[in-house]
Amino acid sequence: MERLQKIIASRGYCSRRQAEYLISQGRVKVNGVLINELGKSFENNVEIIIDNKIVKKEVDKVYYLFNKPRLVLTTMKDPKGRPTVADYFKNTKERVFPVGRLDYDVSGALLMTNDGEFANFVMHPRYEFRKTYQALCKGSVSKTQVKELIKGVIIDDDYKTKAIYANLIKYDPKFDESIIELTIAEGKKHHVKKMLIAADIYLKKLKRTQIEFLEVNDLEVGSFRTLKPHEVKQFYGLYNSTSKKRS
Secondary structure: OEEHHHHHHHOOOOOHHHHHHHHHOOOEEEOOEEEOOOOOEEOOOOOEEEOOEEOOOOOOOOEEEEEEOOOOEOOOOOOOOOOEHHHHOOOOOOOOEEEOOOOOOEEEEEEEEOOHHHHHHHHOOOOOOOEEEEEEEEOOOOHHHHHHHHHOEEEOOOEEEOOOEEEEEEEEOOOOEEEEEEEEOOOOOOHHHHHHHHOOOEEEEEEEEEEOOEEOOOOOOOOEEEOOHHHHHHHHHOEOOOOEOOO
16 A cells, blocks of 8 residues: 555656645546545555546656756646746657756756656755756856855845855956856755845846756757666665765
């Protein structure tokens, strides 16, 4: 017997967190019975219907690194008809979903998969996977402001957060713009944007260039590539169940 949200995730429909949301919304049926309470357990071979569609019992697991364009939602559908990441995966054999989120106006690295357990692992705050960003900023960003990001800034009124790494890449006097790079291991909503505001840095554009060892430098915006088996294993290899292991 397994929790319903875990069964849904293991079938590659979505992450466990998203499955819990679908259950609470009354969109899940098990063997024809509507289930809208969390915590119920079932046999792995039960029939599951979500939004009136049967969730297949076995699917091939797929993993993609996607270079998300700006002004694209990190959801599989939007009631307002705005572009979503699903628009870029219409021709893939398996149904995939995003691992975590990337703001509508932020471009760059985003993992897509149909492996709910993998998605749950990567998104779990315990493991603090590192994400690197490049920020195009207005004006000349000072070394003091960059150091402030590393020492720590206060966001959300009383939460102190710091960058693992931050550096001023260049300043362009012609356009009066700076490019800074920073790496964080947290993921609150609008996290990087709030950090820059706290350091009195005016953000113009933001791009996520890297998730751990995965970079999007060689990927055109709007394109994706399949992760190699050793890359998927490497994610699990970065950590064990209780402590972080860095190479």
